[in-house]
Amino acid sequence: xxxxxxxxxxxxxxxxxxxxxxxxxxxxxxxxxxxxxxxxxxxxxxxxxxxxxxxxxxxxxxxxxxxxxxxxxxxxxxxxxxxxxxxxxxxxxxxxxxxxxxxxxxxxxxxxxxxxxxxxxxxxxxxxxxxxxxxxxxxxxxxxxxxxxxxxxxxxxxxxxxxxxxxxxxxxxxxxxxxxxxxxxxxxxxxxxxxxxxxxxxxxxxxxxxxxxxxxxxxxxxxxxxxxxxxxxxxxxxxxxxxxxxxxxxxxxxxxxxxxxxxxxxxxxxxxxxxxxxxxxxxxxxxxxxxxxxxxxxxxxxxxxxxxxxxxx
Amino acid sequence: xxxxxxxxxxxxxxxxxxxxxxxxxxxxxxxxxxxxxxxxxxxxxxxxxxxxxxxxxxxxxxxxxxxxxxxxxxxxxxxxxxxxxxxxxxxxxxxxxxxxxxxxxxxxxxxxxxxxxxxxxxxxxxxxxxxxxxxxxxxxxxxxxxxxxxxxxxxxxxxxxxxxxxxxxxxxxxxxxxxxxxxxxxxxxxxxxxxxxxxxxxxxxxxxxxxxxxxxxxxxxxxxxxxxxxxxxxxxxxxxxxxxxxxxxxxxxxxxxxxxxxxxxxxxxxxxxxxxxxxxxx
Numbered sequence: 187x188x189x190x191x192x193x194x195x196x197x198x199x200x201x202x203x204x205x206x207x208x209x210x211x212x213x214x215x216x217x218x219x220x221x222x223x224x225x226x227x228x229x230x231x232x233x234x235x236x237x238x239x240x241x242x243x244x245x246x247x248x249x250x251x252x253x254x255x256x257x258x259x260x261x262x263x264x265x266x267x268x269x270x271x272x273x274x275x276x277x278x279x280x281x282x283x284x285x286x287x288x289x290x291x292x293x294x295x296x297x298x299x300x301x302x303x304x305x306x307x308x309x310x311x312x313x314x315x316x317x318x319x320x321x322x323x324x325x326x327x328x329x330x331x332x333x334x335x336x337x338x339x340x341x342x343x344x345x346x347x348x349x350x351x352x353x354x355x356x357x358x359x360x361x362x363x364x365x366x367x368x369x370x371x372x373x374x375x376x377x378x379x380x381x382x383x384x385x386x387x388x389x390x391x392x393x394x395x396x397x398x399x400x401x402x403x404x405x406x407x408x409x410x411x412x413x414x415x416x417x418x419x420x421x422x423x424x425x426x427x428x429x430x431x432x433x434x435x436x437x438x439x440x441x442x443x444x445x446x447x448x449x450x451x452x453x454x455x456x457x458x459x460x461x462x463x464x465x466x467x468x469x470x471x472x473x474x475x476x477x478x479x480x481x482x483x484x485x486x487x488x489x490x491x492x493x494x495x496x497x498x499x
Numbered sequence: 500x501x502x503x504x505x506x507x508x509x510x511x512x513x514x515x516x517x518x519x520x521x522x523x524x525x526x527x528x529x530x531x532x533x534x535x536x537x538x539x540x541x542x543x544x545x546x547x548x549x550x551x552x553x554x555x556x557x558x559x560x561x562x563x564x565x566x567x568x569x570x571x572x573x574x575x576x577x578x579x580x581x582x583x584x585x586x587x588x589x590x591x592x593x594x595x596x597x598x599x600x601x602x603x604x605x606x607x608x609x610x611x612x613x614x615x616x617x618x619x620x621x622x623x624x625x626x627x628x629x630x631x632x633x634x635x636x637x638x639x640x641x642x643x644x645x646x647x648x649x650x651x652x653x654x655x656x657x658x659x660x661x662x663x664x665x666x667x668x669x670x671x672x673x674x675x676x677x678x679x680x681x682x683x684x685x686x687x688x689x690x691x692x693x694x695x696x697x698x699x700x701x702x703x704x705x706x707x708x709x710x711x712x713x714x715x716x717x718x719x720x721x722x723x724x725x726x727x728x729x730x731x732x733x734x735x736x737x738x739x740x741x742x743x744x745x746x747x748x749x750x751x752x753x754x755x756x757x758x759x760x761x762x763x764x765x766x767x768x769x770x771x772x773x774x775x776x777x778x779x780x781x
Contacts, residue, residue, distance in 0.1 A: 235635075236635075241662070241665070243661070245620075245654075245658060246624045246627070246658035246659045246662055249621050249623070249624020249655070249659065250624050250627050250631065250659075252624070253624065253626060253631070253632065254629070256628070257628070257629055257632035257633070257636075258632070261628075276618060277621055277655070280615070280617070281621045281625055285607055
């Protein structure tokens with residue numbers, strides 16, 4: 187088994203950039219005065235000549251990234267998910283995605299686990315916003331290993347990519363030695379035929395723990411990790427719908443427009459089954475320690491167990 | 500430049516206005532006012548200044564142009580077509596279904612267009628990115644971007660201006676087409692841009708002024724801007740919105756309206772008379 191790593195995916199992102207920049211000279215990194223928080227600071231330290239702080243001006247940063255990409259650079263533009271995808275939505279849409287420029291957008295501090303900063307900084311809409319843009323690939327890695335693979339895959343893809351980064355240090359779930367990140371492929375982490383739990387991001391590990399707990403009570407839950415929300419792995423979802431007949435989704439995001447809707451969109455059209463969307467129920471978050479919030483909002487294993495049981499009842 | 504060269508540029512600009520008017524008339528939509536005000540600037544840049552050839556429009560060493568006020572593309576398309584980036588036959592198909600020439604510039608569909616633009620305030624940021632890429636790679640290409648004066652009401656424009664001077668982008672020249680009008684009225688009524696020169700200077704730009712319809716003046720300002728070292732340059736171009744068509748000049752209602760058949764004939768005849776006077780033909 188690979189080492190269990192407890193690390194925030196933003197940290198893994200910063201490390202991946204440094205590693206990839208060793209061999210790829212086209213990588214440049216942009217930030218909007220949040221390098222210390224998005225962890226592009228790790229890259230900045232190693233490659234100061236390829237790092238550009240754009241100041242607190244996210245709209246301009248996305249445009250600058252577009253211009254750099256048009257000249258053959260591969261810019262990674264980072265900010266908090268709130269500002270990257272919210273403030274700069276239209277710059278991403280019109281200057282990056284419409285001309286299909288090779289820009290990678292990193293949105294850190296996504297989800298409720300941003301914690302104490304509260305509702306203004308807890309982005310719960312980024313997946314919905316980015317999913318809705320043509321040409322955009324959307325990736326939400328669950329842990330350190332997945333983030334390393336995701337950054338590499340994003341680099342290898344010629345086109346715009348949105349990477350969702352978390353603030354909170356989380357234990358890794360992909361600890362198998364043969365772990366390989368495949369863009370657009372869902373990963374079955376537990377097999378079962380009573381119900382399918384589809385999760386993304388930091389909820390994935392909790393979903394696995396929940397499935398193990400459910401098993402003790404005689405419920406065989408399949409757990410599918412969807413790291414690539416767009417394009418989504420339709421085959422794995424249709425198969426799960428056929429074989430388990432019930433799907434429950436978990437995401438640290440508003441239930442509108444995120445993973446749940448992406449899964450529902452596939453299943454309702456290709457193999458309709460009963461589906462429940464768990465996440466933040468169209469509400470804003472509030473301040474508090476990340477771990478407490480995750481518990482309150484039902485993103486820990488006990489919360490997932492409860493939801494699954496009530497779904498099956 | 501000598502008088503022959505100047506005459507040649509005037510002829511090309513006049514033809515660009517004719518093609519732009521025709522395209523907008525055919526499409527029954529478009530933005531004639533700003534297309535006519537900026538036509539001389541595009542003409543100078545592509546025929547006298549920029550290092551870019553239609554044979555190799557994606558040459559990594561070429562000079563680049565970003566039309567930040569993307570709606571004023573009909574006359575730019577005409578200049579690019581006359582220069583040979585694509586066929587003149589594309590021009591009358593402007594804005595039609597399946598056309599190469601979109602309502603706002605699309606770098607994917609149109610050879611010679613260096614950046615998709617149209618949402619105001621965004622092109623200038625991309626121009627900054629291009630200039631920065633040139634600095635990173637030690638290339639000596641230049642980047643030009645034309646903005647509208649009304650466009651300068653967008654906050655992103657000033658984010659970009661700050662970025663340009665902070666990064667010493669002396670390979671960037673910004674040209675602001677100050678035709679004084681925007682959709683809802685004069686720029687002074689709607690947004691209040693002045694004193695633009697002082698604002699640009701305080702944002703770290705070397706500022707020049709020119710008559711945007713006088714090729715001697717355009718040459719003087721662009722040459723001076725090119726010689727600025729260590730900071731970006733900006734040229735405030737005084738222009739006439741609707742330039743060349745009497746009933747459109749300085750009229751706010753010709754920002755984004757197409758002429759009807761009668762108006763088209765009048766406008767076309769006025770431009771043809773100017774072309775004839777210059778000794779040019781279509």
